[in-house]
Amino acid sequence: MTSTPDGFRSGFSCFVGRPNAGKSTLTNALVGSKVAITSSKPQTTRHTIRGIVHRPDAQLVIVDTPGLHRPRTLLGQRLNDLVRETWSEVDVVGFCVPADQTVGPGDRFIAAELAKVAKRTPVVGIITKTDLVPRDRVAEQLLALQDVMDFAELVPVSAVDGFQVGLLSDLLVQRLPEGMPLYPEGELTDEPEATLVAELIREAALEGVEAELPHSIAVVVEEMRPREDRDDLIDVHANIFIERPSQKPIVIGRGGERLRQVGTKARGHIERLLGSRIYLDLHVKVAKEWQRDPKQLRRLGF
Template identity: 65%
Template sequence: MQHNYHAGFACFVGRPNAGKSTLTNAIVGQKIAITSSKPQTTRHTVRGVVHRPDSQLVLVDTPGLHRPRTLLGERLNDLVRATWSEVDVIGLCLPADEEIGRGDRFITGEIAALKATVVAVVTKTDLVDRGKLAQRLMAVQELGEFADIVPVSAVSGEQIQTLVDVMVKHLPQSPQLYPDGMLTDEPEHVLMAELIREAALEGVRDELPHSIAVLVEEVFVEDSGLTRIFADIYVERPSQKAIILGHQAGRLKDVGTRARHAIEDLVGGRVYLDLHVRVAKDWQRDPKQLRRLGF
């Protein structure tokens, strides 16, 4: 083991839409977690690895803790709490452009009893002026006991490296946990499914986001280097299928184009994407269908 090498796990927590996935992507330097303006977009724990000469920070991106209305919601909350109990550092994300609310106080109370070191991360600082930011930092100080408070902007990159320095400082001495160059341990087909889901979430009506699931059925690479992907987008009702398809399937074509470009960036080559929309009635409440869809 390299002398004085530090390695460990960290995660960002906060109410939905506090900027956790955007921050994870900014720190890892590559898109490993999908982002959307819709709350509760994240459904899996995705690990992103930050390599430094003297340390390795493994970021676990988790769903936002929320009041569950379905079996899927309950499972996502269980996933969040299981992750919290296993990490070394927790970054509590508090958006600079919003007042501290009941949800923030609830989560602060939930994580206070854990063994992890808690760092307060004031996100989205690019959206406020210095005066407003100073007020937010004062309010965060009154919220609880934190090892550090770091204001950051994932969009402008401001203070991102400072935040990594702070989180690494609280990691235990440990040998390297992941091989050099590995940015995520998420299987490629799961990342592909997530990129398709992100494209499908773009611009849909508010009632739809949680009803969309994606399953990649088959991936194979031809001798020419073309990657062929066959995937199904699942919704819960025929009326939702019509929304995803759009007029003369125009919306689905747009989803396919956006997803294909994102997957080409992921695999570093040409992609053929075959998408179908299927109805799986009330899948969020059905244990058998949840299992099939990977939850």
């Protein structure tokens, strides 16, 4: 067993921001692997998935939380509770604001909530998606963000082209306590594989569907096991749940075409995650108004 160097730091950080502010993409860039699903649809993240950054001098555990928003359903309220709970338990918070969007009421709402924890938890302001705008726009956004709250640091980054991702890692690590690594070397996430598989299927199912559908999709992996007579194949059986029968044809598509595309896309990501070939069996089921029903929320893992 290798000894931990003097001054080694380890601890937890989380990214917050409006839905679709680039938090999951940034988590994946720092970890160097796909541990959080990304989508152009807001409210894509529903679980706090932990990504683990291994460095010679530190271990940074990133808790990827759902976007904080004004909730309209019981699911929305639960997601917000999850976010606030996470803020109070981490060592440093990264507040993400995209470079290509004006700082608005949503950001100020989050800043006001963050100010309540900022006395004991440092907050680093992060301008994301700098690859989408010219330099002067980034400078304007930095000035606009300075007016929102008092940050420990302010840093512009791009997860897509890697701009200042290393610097952000340094700034977050500086604010961790000294201590032993929390996870074994090489481990990139502490999420159960079945949860990651379900998230990858949901990401594939979200792509290209109508605007009203993303919140209505949940995925549960019913079974995942190696095939008995084959050691190179894993059978994955999963259900995609929607809220209304009218949504079923949107997910399945004409003659099942859309569901086949979802299966093909998800299978590629899952095979890379598990390092094995998989057989993916998908079924679409209706769980009526599940976002508003406490019993169904529990059954679907919320």
